[in-house]
Amino acid sequence: MFTESDYVIIAQEALKKYDLGITELVYLGKSDSVTFRVNSSHENSGYLLKLHYSDSANRTKDVIESELHWLEALSNDTDLIVPAPVRNGDHELITVISYGTEESLNVTCYRWVDGEVLDREPTxxxxxxxxxxxxxxxxxxxxxxxxxxxxxxxxxxxxxxxxxxxxxxxxxxxxxxxxxxxxxxxxxxxxxxxxxxxxxxxxxxxxxxxxxxxxxxxxxxxxxxxxxxxxxxxxxxxxxxxxxxxxxxxxxxxxxxxxxxxxxxxxxxxxxxxxxxxxxxxxxxxxxxxxxxxxxxxxxxxxxxxxxxxxxxxxxxxxxxxx
Structure with a gap:
């Protein structure tokens, strides 16, 4: 079972695969994935890093990659501001990080979407x-x-x-x-x-x-x-x-x-x-x-x-x- 410290190490290792400049990791939480905000010297808004620890059928590599294909298409084809995926140095949408003896995690990176969550009923x-x-x-x-x-x-x-x-x-x-x-x-x-x-x-x-x-x-x-x-x-x-x-x-x-x-x-x-x-x-x-x-x-x-x-x-x- 991974600890929060393990996830930080994995995230730091994954960041080496991306050209994001000098970065700072901020742990956000764990739900269906472990998430970090990445503050970068290259980008004012920063990035979102996800560690996909779940091995359920809905979180396999091809399923995750398919989600990223739609996000990439939305970013390219429309004016919508979406969490567009960032490809790694090998031009891949998913970075696989090995950790421990036989453990590995799929890691994905997205552009951070600026905005505020409403804490009230919308107008x-x-x-x-x-x-x-x-x-x-x-x-x-x-x-x-x-x-x-x-x-x-x-x-x-x-x-x-x-x-x-x-x-x-x-x-x-x-x-x-x-x-x-x-x-x-x-x-x-x-x-x-x-x-x-x-x-x-x-x-x-x-x-x-x-x-x-x-x-x-x-x-x-x-x-x-x-x-x-x-x-x-x-x-x-x-x-x-x-x-x-x-x-x-x-x-x-x-x-x-x-x-x-x-x-x-x-x-x-x-x-x-x-x-x-x-x-x-x-x-x-x-x-x-x-x-x-x-x-x-x-x-x-x-x-x-x-x-x-x-x-x-x-x-x-x-x-x-x-x-």
């Missing part, structure tokens, strides 16, 4: 700009020719059912009752019917950020900038919007739709689709958090709320998303 104007940002991401995805060997998670029926299976495990832990799980399962089954009816065409489906919430975008001079593309993958564009809606109040959801519709035609049943994907995004989040016992106390309060305010209304055909 209508900010939400409208956020919608235009997502519109630009989707527009690029619709036109981008995905390179050969591109491997990213797929957000479709199998992903939803995987989340449901993870939640089923929590009955034995006491986090969920049988009755609560039955309601979540009925909701998920209804959502799978909706998912199965949607066309996988470029107008509806492509590479999405899939996690553009208030911690994954920053504002710089009133303009939003997306960060942390580690969950990007194949999905419905409306699912991308629904994920962002988890963190917006109903009036701001309306403002978001109004701005987004200026550039993209939405299907006639878009409200029903968004409500389906909205609950799907919640179930995905519940499944992710349920792995950590420290989250169970909050989940034990949130799950009944979601069932009462969203799932039961959804099953009864009562609209809830924009109310």
């Amino acid at each position: 209508v104007q900010e939400v409208s700009k956020l919608a235009l940002l997502m519109s630009a991401l989707h527009q690029h995805s619709m036109q981008w020719e995905i390179p050969e060997g591109f491997v990213r998670p797929v957000y479709h029926v199998e992903s939803l059912m995987s989340s449901l299976a993870q939640l089923h495990k929590q009955i034995s832990s006491g986090l969920l009752t049988d009755e609560q799980f039955t309601l979540l399962e009925s909701t998920a089954r209804r959502i799978t019917e909706v998912i199965g009816q949607q066309p996988l065409t470029p107008e509806h489906w492509g590479i999405i950020h899939s996690d553009l919430h208030e911690s994954n975008y920053v504002f710089h001079h009133q303009d939003p900038r997306p960060i942390d593309f580690s969950a990007c993958g194949y999905g419905f564009y409306l699912f991308d919007i629904a994920e962002t809606f988890l963190h917006l109040l109903p009036d701001n959801r309306k403002a978001f739709i109004s701005a987004y519709k200026q550039h993209h035609q939405l299907p006639a049943d878009y409200v029903n689709l968004l409500e389906s994907y909205f609950i799907w995004a919640i179930l995905r989040n519940f499944a992710f958090l349920s792995v950590n016992p420290l989250e169970h106390e909050d989940l034990s309060r949130t799950i009944p709320y979601v069932i009462g305010h969203y799932c039961q209304k959804y099953l009864n055909g009562e609209p809830f998303l924009l109310n």
Whole structure:
């Protein structure tokens, strides 16, 4: 098991592979990767260094590299400010650092994205700009020719059912009752019917950020900038919007739709689709958090709320998303 000191040594070794001038490492934290800010004599804004310690199927070298290919394309093809990857001295997107006897880590470097995370509900104007940002991401995805060997998670029926299976495990832990799980399962089954009816065409489906919430975008001079593309993958564009809606109040959801519709035609049943994907995004989040016992106390309060305010209304055909 690596310690924080080990990660610092690995990061310092990785920096030797990049031409960043004189650098200073600032440890940021550990989640699905270990992150450092790199202050450089070559760049005022600095860089972000990630050490990918996870060996899960979604964090293999080809999966990480595919994320970087999309970020590189977004940086080259659009005016969006994104965490553009920095290639090492061998022109590679990933630097592999060996440590210890047989251990090795994949390390990636990105340009730092300046901006501030909002600690409040965004204004209508900010939400409208956020919608235009997502519109630009989707527009690029619709036109981008995905390179050969591109491997990213797929957000479709199998992903939803995987989340449901993870939640089923929590009955034995006491986090969920049988009755609560039955309601979540009925909701998920209804959502799978909706998912199965949607066309996988470029107008509806492509590479999405899939996690553009208030911690994954920053504002710089009133303009939003997306960060942390580690969950990007194949999905419905409306699912991308629904994920962002988890963190917006109903009036701001309306403002978001109004701005987004200026550039993209939405299907006639878009409200029903968004409500389906909205609950799907919640179930995905519940499944992710349920792995950590420290989250169970909050989940034990949130799950009944979601069932009462969203799932039961959804099953009864009562609209809830924009109310």
